[in-house]
Amino acid sequence: MKRLTSATFVICCAIFLAGCAPSSTATGPINPGDKIGGFLITTGDAESTTDNWGLDCPDEATAEPYHCNAKVGKKVNVSWGIYGGLKDMETTWAEHTHEIFINGRPVKLEAFGTQDVVHPHIGEMRYWNVVILASGPGELSVRNAGVVEGDPFDSTTIYSFSTP
Numbered sequence: 001m002k003r004l005t006s007a008t009f010v011i012c013c014a015i016f017l018a019g020c021a022p023s024s025t026a027t028g029p030i031n032p033g034d035k036i037g038g039f040l041i042t043t044g045d046a047e048s049t050t051d052n053w054g055l056d057c058p059d060e061a062t063a064e065p066y067h068c069n070a071k072v073g074k075k076v077n078v079s080w081g082i083y084g085g086l087k088d089m090e091t092t093w094a095e096h097t098h099e100i101f102i103n104g105r106p107v108k109l110e111a112f113g114t115q116d117v118v119h120p121h122i123g124e125m126r127y128w129n130v131v132i133l134a135s136g137p138g139e140l141s142v143r144n145a146g147v148v149e150g151d152p153f154d155s156t157t158i159y160s161f162s163t164p
Contacts, residue, residue, distance in 0.1 A: 029108040036103055039140055039161075042075075044131040046117050049075040051127070052157070053119065065141065065156035071164045072134045077115065078102070078159065080144040081125035087149070093126055098146035100130055134161035 034041045055076065057068040070076050079100060084092050093114075100107040107130055115129040132140060138161055145154040 027105065029106045030102055031108050031111045036105070036140065038135040038138055040133045040135070041102065041107070042131050042133055043112055043129045044075045044077065044115070046115055049077045049115070049131050051077050051081070051117060051119075057157075065158050067158045067160065069160050069162065070134070072136060072161050073164070074161075075131050075133050076159060077127055077129070077131050078140075078142040078144075078157070079128035079130045080153065080155070081117065081119070081127040082148050083119070083122050083125045089124060089126060092149060096146060096148040098128065098144065100128065101143040101145075102130075102132075103141055132159060137162050 030036075030041050032041065032043050050070065052068060055068040055070050057066060068076075080098070082092060082096055082098075083089070087095075098109065100109060107128075109128045109130070112129045115127045117125050117127060119125050132142075140159050140161075141156060142159060143154070143156045146152070
């Protein structure tokens with residue numbers, strides 16, 4: 001029987017480990033730390049992330065899907081936020097439904113947690129803490145859908161990342 005050389009052993013281990021690596025073409029729910037192509041899907045904090053109102057979204061009010069432009073390296077929160085509305089924030093949040101899909105894949109929202117922010121015109125808001133960080137130029141499609149205080153929402157935004 002032949003013995004494995006150390007080089008053969010290393011190659012076999014590399015092939016095995018490569019098969020264990022997460023795929024960017026996965027189809028299951030997205031969790032923090034997952035990648036889709038050159039995009040890291042992660043979390044952030046209010047000081048280090050940019051919300052839609054801080055991006056260049058020239059057709060936000062006139063077309064569907066919306067288009068927003070961001071720079072590579074900028075952390076962008078892609079969740080739609082809610083505010084207290086007719087009730088207090090905690091009640092509104094507890095009663096609302098929300099789903100996010102990135103390039104058609106569902107996001108496991110509970111794994112990301114939430115982020116409270118202050119909108120310059122609306123006031124206190126709460127988001128799911130779903131943040132995209134691009135390592136290079138490209139586009140992602142993000143769909144937010146749900147119901148808040150009986151009002152359904154369902155909207156898609158194309159995020160285009162370019163080099164600074």
